[in-house]
Amino acid sequence: MTDGMGTRMTDGTGTRMAERAADGAAERPALTALRRWYTAAWLLLGLIPSVIAVGNDSGPAKWASLVLVALALAYTATHRALIHPTGYLVALAAGLGVMAALPGGGAALLVVALPQFWFQTRGRRAAVLLSGCAAAATAAGSLLRDSPGNAVAALTGYAVSVLAGVLLHRLVADSEARATALAAELSLTQEQLADAHRRQGAADERERMAREIHDTLAQGFASIIVLAEAARTGLAGDPERTARQLRSIERTARENFAEARVLVGSAPHSGLTPGSVVPTLRRTLERFAQDTGVTVDAELPEDVDCDQQTRIALLRCTQESLANVRKHADASTVGVVLAQYPHAIELEITDDGRGFAVEESRGFGLDGMRKRLAELDGELTVTSSVGDGTRVLATFHTNGQA
Structure with a gap:
């Protein structure tokens, strides 16, 4: 019966999990498509004005706008961008360079985008390298627009971000090291506390057993000794009293035997009933x-x-x-x-x-x-x-x- 119930419960649970997985799999493509169209709408809404503005321009700005639109569409079409942050950051660096080449420049966008290079990479070297690429692309785009001031600003922002990122990484590493040390210390303290509790429990149990033995067996044996000595002394003079003492010895010995069995079995016993x-x-x-x-x-x-x-x-x-x-x-x-x-x-x-x-x-x-x-x-x-x-x-x- 137990096995049957267990089998039915397992089958039912597996069926429900499979149904939920199927529902999730069915919903995932729809959600992905919705996100792509949502992103595309915002990108196009932001890029169309700049494209219109340079539509009649035959210079580099026109080609920069077209490249920017192509990058935006490529990013929108890549629904696994969040799973591959490196590809996204490379595209972002290229996009920042193109934006810097547009009329009016876009070097200021680098300052806003720099934190992403640190948050979406796992290593400090990768963050420095990719953010450096973004700064170089932005500086190059600014120089194409003949804006050396923007190029200097981009490189300065990059230097400040590297300094801040290194310090932040060091702080995080130190915090993690302290947390690890504290966790190890806490684990050791818990083990020591548990060991102390076990030792204290054993000591308390020994004390309890010693007290119970003293209050029962030891007193009974002391009574037997006193009664035996008295019985031996009165063997010849008072047989009736001696017989009474021997009966007391027998009764005490039986009680001690019963108490010993109780103590060995660790069962609470006192000879008392409630009241x-x-x-x-x-x-x-x-x-x-x-x-x-x-x-x-x-x-x-x-x-x-x-x-x-x-x-x-x-x-x-x-x-x-x-x-x-x-x-x-x-x-x-x-x-x-x-x-x-x-x-x-x-x-x-x-x-x-x-x-x-x-x-x-x-x-x-x-x-x-x-x-x-x-x-x-x-x-x-x-x-x-x-x-x-x-x-x-x-x-x-x-x-x-x-």
Whole structure:
């Protein structure tokens, strides 16, 4: 079906193009003939008065007029004159010489015609040569009419035109060279910019993957290590607690395995469904309390009105903060407060652990949280001091929009 449609479309397009080409071919001779007759009318209109004026003259003026008429008719009959500008310019040079030989002279026409020799030739040498021929013909015609002043004027105009033409050619050449250099520089800059964008994209992707691994797999492995150590310690004394810890190890390992498969497949995943952040936070806090024995005081609303990226960030910030409490704080109580305001959502996590010097912290987790919140136009504030516990406040600006 596709091939059939493609064939019909190609045939139809080819037919239309052929029809347009045929129409153009049919119109071209008519337009060419019309242009020739139009040009002939104007040439004859301009030449007839001069021919009449010298009709009774038996001198050179009569023959000059006849030659001029012949040149005009030859030019009119040559419908390919624009395709061969050299032939046209040769005829123009001869015509200027003949005009200069007419009564009253026509040397002034050379000044008007000189720009054509520069615009219709491709090389500077050809322009100088052909315009020189025109100047020589005009000077010769002026001398035939015994007008040396016109001959001098023609040669002077030619010299000025050569000087102006050479300067103009040089300016054009310099402009083209600058344009070529600028185009090459622009192309190089675009290539460098594209390469920089590719490198930056790769760096951003590496950073994103590192953050996701830290927020998922690394925290899961840290939990497994802590639970395994606790289970080994309590093997003989508290079998029930040990069994509970082993179940937590198994569950965490399965979750890590699922997260690893998601990361390898580069599919976005957080364990969240739209609108499910509060129940997920409750389960996370309950598991933390069961695994660590730390008392958790949570103040969570029924739901928060925000987009999915903000929900994921809320969960990741909670997981990272609890992981830091587990690994470093040695706390007995953790407080979690989630609140929504007209223009912001705030997540506050506090503990009564040993605290730390915030300015000396070089951990990846806090930097990762700051960058994650910054991408969502949010802010992370960490307050802590040695011996006084820690307060983490994540603020998400919503501007009154979900």
